[in-house]
Amino acid sequence: MLRSLSVGLIGCHLLGNAAVASHPQAEPVWTYKVQPDLLGQGPASSLSVGSDGGIYFTTFKCVYNMLVGICVNATGDLMKLEGATGNLSWVYRFDGAGMTGIGYPRSVTMLPGSSTMNGASENGATSEMAVVLGATSAGAQEGQFGFFAAGLPLRAGAPGLSCDVPLSSGNRLEHPRNKSTQDACESSGACWDQGTDEERCDLVSTAQTIDCADPNPQSKDDCLVASCCWDDKYKPGRCFKGSPKCYAKSVNQSGGWQTARPGPHWTARDLAATRITSGSQPTKYGSDEVATTTVALMECESAAPPIGCKVEVFEASGTSTGLNGTKLMWTLDLPSSCDGGDDDQVCICDCSPDVCTSPPAVNTVAVVLLTCSSKGLVLLALDRLTGKQLWKPQLLAAFKPNTALLDPPPQPIFDSRSNLVFVGYQPTFKTAFLEARDMSTGAKKWSNSLSGYGCEVVRWSYAGALSPAGDALLVWDGYGISALTPSTGAAIWKSSGFTAGNGRHLPGVSFHEVSSTGGLGSDKETAVLVLGNDLQPSCMSCMQTGFDVIALSLKSGRTLGKAKSPSLKPIATAISPVGVGDLWVHGDTSNPPRMHSTIYAIKANFTQYRSQDTPILM
16 A cells, blocks of 8 residues: 655645645734744644643643754743733743654643533642643663653632742743842742752753843853753754743643553554543532543554554553553554464554554543454554453455555444444555444444545544534534434535645534524524635645634534634644634645744624535535
């Protein structure tokens, strides 16, 4: 099979640039540019909206070995922007460890908090939680990373921020007013460090990302004269700003957790996590639900050649320090090939030059993933508590042994209402399939072929594919968005009149409650937010520079609103839109090798473009 040549872009392949669409760009309400590292890198993950209206995403900055030109340490940031203003609320680095490794930053998985506690739990166990995939440098010069999973509670109000920020982590960010005395600093609501200048240089290597000056000193003597910090571990050495004396409060890590670090050297693109609540216990806040998190990772000791591949499932509970707090529940080994002659034996897939499976998915009952057998691509379902197979591996696509998949399959999606799991895969360069399987037996309930996948790859955002009420499954098909009935696969509607696309996740949609007459009034209906342009649906249309944020009715597919993004980049570089109040927040990322992201917020527009595009009702 051919392998997709997407040069790091997931979405319409970027082949060139076309003219900007004619209608005027929206003025941004706010813009946030991710701080770049020394070589201009600063990509952002897809965006998530918290229950507090904040915008959450991850990014990373590299520390480079300039002699060989590789990133040898990556500090990954979990960042929160205020949804209404775009102001940076806080940054968290998990004690200086990178969050993403090399490539696109991983998305944040948001787990809802307890409705009874509203985020006020003493230890954060029932607050809304951000779960991320992290990476720790495996050595000073190798450019290799070990991956781990981490969870951070997102408390509401004052309990969410603290001065208890480890100095070495690099999480002590300079307070905007940067007061020079302790009294002035603390009276402005900031935190004061009474340590010496030498101590404030004691940052872990992955947190040494703020340049001393521009241009940055390249010798130790010049660096120290500039009152900055020097680390000669990397050549020609690193001159950086140390921890500030007056620093802003950071998110309280109590109640968070991490799996063992540094962890394996390869992992699937996304992790899986779900919240399990059982019983209650008394706290000073009243009765507090007991909550644990089940986390599933697909990982290998190395990517090429594959060694020691396995599924690992953890039970995670918060700790007072935010460290550890996980217990390995079970492991399933996946050998590098299925050579035992057993048709039901499962092994890792080949996505040459890398190994691959789908990321796992987890709910209260099962862990499921797509992997391989001697016959082809299979769906595997395992008991969440024990790891035992719930039913025989189900063959999805037959192919000869040692055949490479085009791309890693996307993460399966559970539908608890229909007791189904949705899986997607791409057996040929141009065709992809979406299937629904019965979670009780593994039997196929329905299967749909999807077109346009010579231009796109079959990958979607877990949160953006099934509607909030579970009454529609959104898929990218034929350069547009289709809504399907989850239980049958029957089409409800299909968008028309524009090319829909997105660079990271398909269908690249989110959901926003708006007025049924197009607006933000009291007569609410659910809108599907998607990126598109005015050209007729085609692969070439994805080369269009400039794109719109489009709001479609989830019920009918009609256009409720549309606004042109301030971005002048093609859809293939875009970051999916999310709705926050009356704003549509989205972004773009420049192409490799210097990937850098900008995030925009524009006013939702429900008047000028309403109902121009007519959906195809099925």
